[in-house]
Amino acid sequence: MLSRVVVAPSGFKESLSAQAAADAIADGVRRVLPDAEIDRVPLVDGGEGTAVALAAATGGRLVALPATGPVGDRLGTHFALLGPAGDTALVEMAAVAGLSLVPHSLRDPGATTTYGVGELIRAALDTGVRRILVGCGDSGTSDGGAGALQALGARLLDPDGFELPPGGGELLRLHRIDPAGLDPRLARTELLVACNPYNVLCGERGVARVFGPQKGATPAQVEHLSAGLENWAYVLTRDLAVTHTELRTGPGTGASGGLGAALAALGARLLPRFDVLLGHLDLDARLARADLVVTAEGALDHQTPRGKVPAEVARRAKRYGRPVLALAGTLGEGAHEVPGVDAFSGILPAPMALAEALVRAGELLTDATERALRMILLGARLPAHAEVSGTQRPSSVR
Template sequence: MKVLFAPDKFKGTLSAKSVANALAEGLRETAPEVEAALCPAADGGEGTLEALVEATGGRYLTRKVLDPFGSPVQARFGIIGPGRAVVEMAQASGIALVPSDMLDPMRASTFGTGELISAALDEGCREVIVGIGGSATVDGGAGMAAALGARLLDAAGHPIPPGGAGLCRLALIDDSTVRPQVAETRFAVASDVTNPLLGPEGAARVYGPQKGANPAEVEQLEACLSRYADVLERDLAVDVRRLEGAGAAGGLGAGLIAFLRARLRSGVEVVLEALDFESRLAGVDLVVTGEGCVDAQTAAGKTPVGVARAAKRHGIRVLCVTGRTGPGAEAVLAEGVDEIIAIAPELCSLEESMAAPEPCLKAAGRRIGTLLAVEGQA
């Protein structure tokens, strides 16, 4: 009997690797004869870098780049094979880098993300995965583009200020000065959302408030992003207005498409492909996936569903462990998950699962081992 543990992180508590380890430790306590294999996963959000580097035996590189407000920060990216890199925008432009009372998408920039991409190019990488979850920005990726050499100018020919508000002053884009290595490189954008750049489901109106924008600023950001889209279409001949996923990470999706000719894909599909997940399913009898909260959004293409769909193509049973369930959680049962195991309130209280998740996850692992024993599979 072989069990493959392929969870995502439990946001705010444990990394995907730590979740997988805790579940496997619990399983070994009640089913020591079962073979446990670990494959921590992700869907393009925070944790994508660690999941890919750890699973591929890659290596981390660290560079000093600019955070969302222009202060130096040490940020990592990963080399995951010859000429292949993974960049996680949250490392340089993430909301976790900014105290909650300092959030300001009017000024926050993705310049540091562009610096990380540039560092990957300096390492000779010509295939780059960019994970774009957890941003503090709504600048449409303008900062990222500037870091790679693009010139975004106002009517006087001066560089526009950083941040979403600066886009309202945009008059001209010149991409002739972008690093030539960009044109030689394939960029895959791993994203877990499909929001467009503009409109009621767009970057400003959906994500602006989460990043500190008040109602008036949300509307200003919408207007600035609309101007940005107009200039991108005129100067680069790229229409990002209606592209699915262009609004991801405060419009960084749009910038990556327009300046890097990147391809936006389901984050979990990009990650599982990079992990060669299909080959890891060989000889597996049970897959255990999971994330901190399973709800309707999970069924829309988050890690547990991506893992379950892959497992079902091989006829493998799938269990999903979660800290708690939310509205619409049952929708994952139609996407390949056979059973949901909720830690709270079944195995631990919600407070315990947040404060000390590892013992709760070990308890879930023990339950899985006991279940296999009862079924005669252990």
């Protein structure tokens, strides 16, 4: 009997927020299980919606302000003060430098900047907080966090002593960093970065190679960005006297186009994002009480076990022996290999254009939830005539 369903999705990039995804799934559950208790737990991973979600979850508040967007324009954005005391600020980099803020015609990760992230950190410092948590995810940048450092007072100089223009495409020309103007309050403030530890700055799995194409980089740009980030790691380490972190390949240094490396150079601790963020949502206790857990994300594939929401939900749910259904906008290679996921389903009932799928994502997710649950209930009524031998795989409910 499915009397209590925990709905714990991520957002669908450029389509549904985590809250909207949770609401859509809950609507589908209601069609099949009208009397079930549905516990919505929209999950944040440091990317879009993190500040709003955690401000609400902790009884905190949002602080609205203008800042520099990823393509250099001024835009309205925000950061969060967590809890009634407001002594911890959460800066969501996607709220000021996210991919959704980069028009399709301007998607050039060699030119976009994290300058606005640094502006938000300075604004958070102005409130007198003792701790700043930076949520990384859904970035539209690949500048290694260079823009953020410039906004915080560092000077990035080329061989002729001129300040570098914005963008990761300029990092190969970086000759020296002058840290004299860095905001002195940074040294007195605990700086934490919630990031995906699988994302590293340089090397074959470096952030430019893995995520550059998604942000609009051509193959030639990917190599140029990669070389620039190698130089960035070298100069950062030398001029900021970094000894506590290996900036090239340390866990999380590639977070948000390399923002993790820049903040680590300032003394920030790079922490697995779910360890930092999910404690505010009491997720484990809620999963322990579930009869069924439904999670979701835009894509389910070989990348999912590398720090994505469905894999984390499934891992935690399995501590309590709870069955997990995962729904996804697209199913890719490796979708059947996500540990802890018992069944999975794509939400598209038929091929359709991406633009249409993005617009109809809520409707499609609701319908897919209904179809999957009806299959689960049918399966529960079928007699088990024989044992299944061999390696079991999650079922794909289409």
